[in-house]
Amino acid sequence: xxxxxxxxxxxxxxxxxxxxxxxxxxxxxxxxxxxxxxxxxxxxxxxxxxxxxxxxxxxxxxxxxxxxxxxxxxxxxxxxxxxxxxxxxxxxxxxxxxxxxxxxxxxxxxxxxxxxxxxxxxxxxxxxxxxxxxxxxxxxxxxxxxxxxxxxxxxxxxxxxxxxxxxxxxxxxxxxxxxxxxxxxxxxxxxxxxxxxxxxxxxxxxxxxxxxxxxxxxxxxxxxxxxxxxxxxxxxxxxxxxxxxxxxxxxxxxxxxxxxxxxxxxxxxxxxxxxxxxxxxxxxxxxxxxxxxxxxxxxxxxxxxxxxxxxxxxxxxxxxxxxxxxxxxxxxxxxxxxxxxxxxxxxxxxxxxxxxxxxxxxxxxxxxxxxxxxxxxxxxxxxxxxxxxxxxxxxxxxxxxxxxxxxxxxxxxxxxxxxxxxxxxxxxxxxxxxxxxxxxxxxxxxxxxxxxxxxxxxxxxxxxxxxxxxxxxxxxxxxxxxxxxxxxxxxxxxxxxxxxxxxxxxxxxxxxxxxxxxxxxxxxxxxxxxxxxxxxxxxxxxxxxxxxxxxxxxxxxx
Numbered sequence: 102x103x104x105x106x107x108x109x110x111x112x113x114x115x116x117x118x119x120x121x122x123x124x125x126x127x128x129x130x131x132x133x134x135x136x137x138x139x140x141x142x143x144x145x146x147x148x149x150x151x152x153x154x155x156x157x158x159x160x161x162x163x164x165x166x167x168x169x170x171x172x173x174x175x176x177x178x179x180x181x182x183x184x185x186x187x188x189x190x191x192x193x194x195x196x197x198x199x200x201x202x203x204x205x206x207x208x209x210x211x212x213x214x215x216x217x218x219x220x221x222x223x224x225x226x227x228x229x230x231x232x233x234x235x236x237x238x239x240x241x242x243x244x245x246x247x248x249x250x251x252x253x254x255x256x257x258x259x260x261x262x263x264x265x266x267x268x269x270x271x272x273x274x275x276x277x278x279x280x281x282x283x284x285x286x287x288x289x290x291x292x293x294x295x296x297x298x299x300x301x302x303x304x305x306x307x308x309x310x311x312x313x314x315x316x317x318x319x320x321x322x323x324x325x326x327x328x329x330x331x332x333x334x335x336x337x338x339x340x341x342x343x344x345x346x347x348x349x350x351x352x353x354x355x356x357x358x359x360x361x362x363x364x365x366x367x368x369x370x371x372x373x374x375x376x377x378x379x380x381x382x383x384x385x386x387x388x389x390x391x392x393x394x395x396x397x398x399x400x401x402x403x404x405x406x407x408x409x410x411x412x413x414x415x416x417x418x419x420x421x422x423x424x425x426x427x428x429x430x431x432x433x434x435x436x437x438x439x440x441x442x443x444x445x446x447x448x449x450x451x452x453x454x455x456x457x458x459x460x461x462x463x464x465x466x467x468x469x470x471x472x473x474x475x476x477x478x479x480x481x482x483x484x485x486x487x488x489x490x491x492x493x494x495x496x497x498x499x500x501x502x503x504x505x506x507x508x509x510x511x512x513x514x515x516x517x518x519x520x521x522x523x524x525x526x527x528x529x530x531x532x533x534x535x536x537x538x539x540x541x542x543x544x545x546x547x548x549x550x551x552x553x554x555x556x557x558x559x560x561x562x563x564x565x566x567x568x569x570x571x572x573x574x575x576x577x578x579x580x581x582x583x584x585x586x587x588x589x590x591x592x593x594x595x596x597x598x599x600x601x602x603x604x605x606x607x608x609x610x611x612x613x614x615x616x617x618x619x620x621x622x623x624x625x626x627x628x629x630x631x632x633x634x635x636x637x638x639x640x641x642x643x644x645x646x647x648x649x650x651x652x653x654x655x656x657x658x659x
Contacts, residue, residue: 148223152301154214155231158238161207164398164531165407167600168424168515174602175615176430176593178628180507181423193616193631197659201249201639208256211239216259227301233288234307240284244319247277248604249639251656255280268652278323285316294339304390310339311396314534317542322608326549333543341536343567344393345379353378355492356484358475361468362437373437373472376569381476385517386529393537397530406526413512414521416504418488425506426478427619433593434474440571443470452624472568473594477514487518500623509622514598537564537595545588552581561588564595607637635659
C-alpha cells in the first residue's frame with residue numbers, strides 16, 4: 102500500500118465506508134450511522150468487497166494533522182487557530198466548547214466491518230488477517246482518544262437504537278488500555294512481519310512490527326516500563342534499520358554549511374552532510390517505505406496529496422507557516438563538535454543581534470549544531486537550494502509578512518523540496534511508527550526498570566551515530582537520572598513534529614515547566630501560555646454530554 106502499488110486504491114472506494122458508516126446522526130453522541138445506507142445483502146459477498154472495505158479503513162490512520170499535536174506543545178507554534186485546536190490548547194485557555202478529538206466515526210466504521218465481514222465467502226486465513234488490520238486501526242484510534250481524555254466509552258460492536266445502547270457511560274481508562282493492549286497482542290500473532298507486494302499483499306499494510314511498536318508505545322505512555330522494553334525488544338529483532346544515504350544530490354551539494362560548522366577536515370564535512378541528508382531524506386517521497394518505516398499513512402498519487410508543504414513552507418514560497426519551531430526547540434539541539442548542550446543567547450541579546458543589518462552575530466548562535474537542527478529548522482540565512490527551481494535559496498524572515506512565521510523560524514523537516522520545485526502536490530507518506538522511536542522507547546523503558554546498561558547506551562548511540570553526533574559520554578551520563586534526561590532530550594529533537602511531544606510532556610509531568618510564553622527572535626511575545634493541571638486531560642465536549650442526556654461525565658476542572 103505504498104507509492105509502488107497503484108492498484109491499491111484504499112481511498113478511492115471511500116464512498117462505501119462513507120455511506121455505510123461515516124454518515125453521523127446529529128442527535129447521537131456516538132454518531133450512529135443510518136442502517137440502510139449500504140445493503141449488506143448486496144455488499145458483503147466477495148473477497149473483493151472485503152478488500153475494498155479494509156483499504157478504505159486505512160484512511161482513519163493519523164495523517165499530516167499529526168504536526169498539530171506538536172503545535173500544542175512547547176516545541177512548536179500553531180499560529181492559525183482556524184486550522185486546529187492546537188492554538189487554543191497550547192494557550193491553556195481551554196473550555197468545554199473545544200473538541201480535541203472526541204470522535205466515534207472511525208471506531209464505528211471498524212466495528213461495522215468486524216460485525217459484517219464473516220458474511221463474505223473468502224479465504225479464512227486472509228479474512229483473519231484483514232480483521233487483524235482493522236482491529237489495529239480501531240485500537241490505535243482508542244489509544245489516541247484515551248490518551249487525550251482519560252475514561253472514554255469503550256464500544257466494540259455496532260449499536261442499535263435503544264437509549265441504553267446509545268448513551269454509554271465512560272469506561273475507566275485502565276480497562277480501555279487493557280483492551281488496546283490485548284488487541285495489539287492478539288493481532289501481532291496474526292499479522293505477517295512483511296508483505297511480498299501485489300494485491301492483497303501490498304507493501305505498507307499493517308504488520309506484526311507495527312502492532313508491537315504501537316504496543317511498546319502504549320506501555321511506555323502508561324508507565325508499564327518492563328512491558329514497554331520487552332515489546333520494543335521484539336521489534337528490534339525484526340530487522341528494521343535506521344535510514345541512511347551514501348551520497349548527496351548535486352543540488353544539495355550547493356548548500357554551504359562551512360559558514361555554520363567549524364569542520365576540522367573534508368571527511369568531517371562529508372560525514373556531516375550525509376548525516377543531514379539521511380535524516381531529512383527519511384521524510385521525502387522518493388524514500389517512501391524505507392527500511393526505517395514501520396508504519397506510515399499512505400497518500401495516493403494523483404488522487405490524494407498531503408498538505409505538509411503548504412502548512413510548513415514560508416509565505417514567500419507559497420506556504421502558510423501554519424506550524425513553526427519555537428525557541429525552546431531550537432535551544433535543544435546540541436553541539437555537533439562536542440555532543441554537549443549549548444548555551445543559548447538571552448532573548449534580549451538575540452533580538453539585538455537580529456536587529457543589526459549584518460547578521461553575523463545573530464547567526465553565531467546557530468553554529469556547530471546537531472545536523473538534525475539544520476535538517477529540521479530554517480533560520481535566518483539558512484541555505485536550502487533544493488527548495489526552489491532557481492536555487493540560491495536562503496531563508497529570510499519577514500516579520501509580519503503574509504503567511505510568515507511569527508517565531509522567526511520555519512520547519513524544514515517533513516517538507517519535500519522536489520514537489521515544491523516541480524510545483525506539484527506532495528505525496529510523501531506520513532510516518533506514524535519508525536524504528537528510531539522503538540530504540541528510544543526501549544532505552545527509556547529499560548532505564549526506568551533497571552538503570553543504565555550497555556544495551557541502553559547502544560540504542561541511543563545508534564540514533565546519534567546516524568546523524569553524525571558524538572555518542573553519549575558514559576562517564577558523564579552514568580546514573581539513571583542523568584540517562585533519563587539524555588533520553589528525553591533525544592526524543593525531543595529526533596521526533597520533533599511527529600506528534601509525540603504532546604503526550605511526552607504530560608506523562609513526564611514537565612508540562613507546567615515548559616508550557617511558558619513564547620517569543621519571536623525579535624523578542625515580541627507572540628503567544629501567552631498558561632498551565633493548569635486540568636490540561637493533563639482535555640474536556641469532554643459539552644455538546645456530547647448534552648446529547649448523552651448527562652450519561653457522560655466531565656473531566657475535573659472543566
